[in-house]
């Protein structure tokens with residue numbers, strides 16, 4: 257089993273969410289706008305530094321708010337927008353995400 261697999265999944269989900277949000281709200285096509293790219297870099301960095309490591313809850317449910325307030329507002333907006341829509345565009349990622357959030361033990 258590859259190490260940090262859970263974190264990698266979470267990174268992919270965050271990335272997919274930001275891409276979807278940027279495309280629909282900022283009219284970008286292949287690349288993110290500067291602002292969203294910055295948010296993505298930040299989110300990935302936070303995940304990389306997460307003190308829970310592999311045992312972390314999904315960021316949406318995490319009790320430690322490691323984002324700085326303005327970034328937190330931005331990622332919340334993205335998650336609120338893209339979360340429900342991910343069910344259609346990335347069904348597997350979205351389902352995995354919900355699953356991980358609800359039932360850590362059975363996930364692996």
Ligand SMILES: [Zn+2]
Nearest residue numbers: 278282289292
């Ligand atoms: Zn954008």
